[in-house]
Amino acid sequence: MRERELRGMIRDVKEGRLDRRSFIGRMIALGLTAPMAGQMLMHAGVANAQSKFEYKPTKRGGGGTLKLLWWQGPTVLNPHFAQGTKDQDGCRLFYEPLAAWDEEGNLIPVLASEIPSRENGGLSADGKSIVWKIKKNVKWHDGTPMTADDIVFTWQYARDPATTAVTVATYKNIEVEKIDDYSVRVKLPKAQPFWAEAFVGIRGMIMPKHVFGAFIGDKSRDAPANTKPVGTGPYKMTDFKPGDLITGVINTDYHIPNMPHFDALEMKGGGDAVSAARAVLQTGEYDFAWNMQVEEEILARLESGGKGKAVPALGANIEHVTLNVTDPNTEIDGERSSLKSKHPAFSDPKVREAFRLLIDRKAVQDHIYGRAGVATANMLNGPDRYRSKNVAWEFNVEKAVKLLEEAGWKPGAGGIREKDGKRLKFVFQTSTNAPRQKTQAIIKQACQKAGIELELKSVVASVFFSADPGNNDTFSKFYADIQMYTNGPQEPDPGLFMDTFKSTNIATKDNKWQGRNPSRWANAEYDKLATAAESELDPVKRAAIFIEMNDILVKDGAVIPVVWRPLVAAISNSLRCRISGWDVNTGSIESWYRV
C-alpha cells in the first residue's frame, strides 16, 4: 500500500464511504499504530471519534472511596522525576497534562481548551509552531488559578539540566513563549511530524510556578512539594508514604463538571502480583490492581470468583528476540560483538530465517502469556480488535531444517549441525522473569529438533537493563548470540521507537554502549527511511514510510517479534473505568465511577 492508496482511503472516510474504525483497522494491518491512523485522519480534517466510554454520574462526589492496589507502590510524586510506570501512575492522580491520548489513540484535551490543528490555527503551516489554548477555570489545589505562566515555567523547570528531570529531552530543544494569560506558543527547532510531545501525556504534566518556582535547578530536590503535590487533578493529596500508600480526597474545584465521582481515593503499594490479583478478583478488598504479571491459568481461576475481571490495557509493547549479526565470542579493539566482526551463522540470512521459523509464537501465547501476550508478526502493533488477520508468521521445523540444509549446515556430532568446523551452538540470554524462561525453553525445544543447540542464560533484570558500561551481562553489550526482551513506543508515535534500529544508534564501545540499538543490525535502506520519517510532515507519507520500515525489519529476520504485550489490570465488577495503553493507567481517573 503506497501513498496514493492511503490518500484514497482517507477521502473515503471523509466522504463517509468507509467508516473510521475499519480505516484504522486497515492501518493496523499495515503495521501502523492506531493513534497514528487517528492522527492521519485528524490531519486530513476528519473529526475525532467520540470514545465509547460514557460517564453516568450526574453530580460531583458521592462515590465513596476508590481503592487502588499497586504491587509496587509509587515512590515519587513529582512527575518530572518519575522513572517507572508506577510513579507516573501515582503522579497522574494529582497532576495533569494539556492533552492526553485515549485508548483509541485520539488526542483529547485535558487542561487545554482545544487540540491545536491546522483548522483552528493552532498549528502553523511550516510545522514549527504550535499554539495551545488553555482552560480558564482551572485552579491549583491551593486555590491559585492556573495560567500560561505555569506552562512556561514547566518548560523552564524540566529543561534545566541541574533539575535532573527525566523529561529533560522533551523540553531541552524547544522554546515556549506566553501569548496571553491563557495561551502559549511552542516553537520547535525544526518541523516535526509528531508535535504532540511537550505538555502532552506522560511527560507533559504541568507544574505550578508559585509552588516550584524557587526550586528550579540544583535546589529541585529540596522542594517540599515533591512529596506534597499541588496539581490540578481530580483528587488532592492527604497523605503520602513512599512505596506504601497514597491517599487523596476529592478536589471540589475540579475543572470538569460533575467529576470526579469518588469522595476519596487510596493507592496502596507493596506485595506481589498474584496476591494483588486475589485482593481484587477473589476477596474484593480492592477495586483496581495494576500490571497483573500473573500466569493465565491462575488469572482465570481467580476470575471465576466473579468479583472482577482482568482486562488488558492496549499498548504497543513487543516482546522480541534479537539475533546477533556480529560475533560475540571474538574481541576486537577491546569489545566483543564489535561491528567489525561477523557472526559465523547469523550473518547468513537463511540461518536467520530458519531461526524465525523455529519460534512457536502460538505456544508462547497459549501456554505462557495468555491475554497478556498476543502472538504477532509485526514490530508495530495496535489494539487487539484492530489486529491484522493478514500478516502471517509461521512455525515450521521442517522448513527450517530445509533452509539450514540449503545453507550448508549439515548434522554433525550429537545431531548438532555444523559447517566448516563451526557448530550451531548459541547462547540465548534474557532477564530473569518466569514467562521469559519458559519462552526460552519453548524455543530451545524447537531448535533441538532442527539441530541447533541453545545454552539458556538469564540475567537479573536490574543488571540486564543496567547502563553500567563495566558489566558484560547487559542487553546493550549483547555478549551473546541471541537475546530477548520487551520494548515499545511509550507514546502513540512510533518514530522514536523505530529509530531504535537505526545504525547510528548501535551500542558500541565508542558510545559506552549507550546506543539504543543493541541488536547491531544495520540496513542502509532502513536508515534512509528512518531519516526521512524524522522530517516528513505529511502523516500519510510518513505512515507509508513506517510500514516499509516495519517490513524491512521483520523480513530481514535479525529482529523477531514474538508476542505483543498489553498490560493487564484487574478491575472490580462494580468499577467503570477506561485505561488507555497510550497513557498511564490512571490517565483518565477523573472519569472513573462505581455502579
Place this chain on the structure above:
Amino acid sequence: MGNYIIRRLLIAVPSLLGISVVLFCVLALAPGDPFEELATNPNVPAEVRMALRQKFGLDDPVFVRYFHWLGAMAQGDWGFSFVSRIDVDKLILQRLPVTLFVIGSSQILALLIAIPVGVYAATRPYSIFDQIANTLAFIGFSLPTFFTGLLFILLFSIKLDWLPMVYRSDVAATGWKWYWEHLRQAIMPICVLGFFQAASMTRYVRSAVLDVIRLDYVTTARAKGLGEKKVIVKHVVRNALIPVVTLVALQMPAIFGGAIVTEQIFRIPGIGSLLISSILANDTPVIMAVTFVFACLVVFFNLIADVLYGWLDPRITYR
C-alpha cells in the same frame, strides 16, 4: 558497670565501621543500576541516564563514594534515595513504628505462649501435655513464616473472609474502631511471627526449667513445705529465665530479619518491605542505611544481652 558499658560502646565503633566498609563495598561491587527503568524507554535518551548517574555520584570510584557517605553520616546526613529523592532517614523513620509494633507484639505473644507452656511441660516431663507441646513446637519452628503466612491468608482471608489480607498504615476510622481495625489487620502477621518464635522459645524454656528443677535448692524448698506453685514461680522460674532473657535479646536482630518476608507477604509498610523494594530498585543509599540499621541492632542487642545477664545473675562480674 558504667565503665563496662562505655568500653563496650567504644569497641562497637570500630566494628560498625568495619561492617559499613564491607556493606558499602559489597553494594558498590554488586552489578545493577537504579535507573534501569529508563533504559528500555525509547523516550528517554541515554544522556539523561548518564547525567543522572554523574549527578548522583555513581561514576566516582568506590572509596571516594565511601568516604563521602561516611563524612555525611558522621554529620547525621543519611543521604537520599536515588529513586524517590527523599531523605533516607525520613523514609526509615516513617517505616519504623509499624515494624516495631508488629515485632514487639509478636515477641510479647511468643513469650505469653512460651513461658507458661514451657514451664508446665517441664514440671510434667513426658506427660501427654509435654508430648503435644513438643510436637507442636517442632511443627512450629519447622514451618517457615512465608509458608504459614500464605496458609493464614488462604484460610482466614479467602476461605473464611474474616480478616483483611492487605495491611494499611492509616486506618480510616476513629476511637475504638481505629484500634479494632488495627488489631484486626495485625492479627495474622503477629500470629505468624509470634507462633514461630514461641515454638523455639517453648523448647528453650522447657529445657532451662528442667535443668533448674533438679537442683538441690528446689528440693530444699519443697522439703521445707512450700507450696508447689510458690516453688515453681519463685524459685524455679526466676532462675530458669536468666538464659531465656539472654536468648530473647540475642534473637531480636534475627526477628527483624524474619519480619522482612512477613512484611512483604502482608504488605506491611515496615523497614523490611522498604529494604526489599530498595534492593529491587538498586536504590543503594536506602539499602545501605537499612542494612546498617540492622547491623547496629545486632551490636546493640548483644550489649543489652550481656548487661541484662549480669544484672539478673549476680554471679557474673564485669571486668
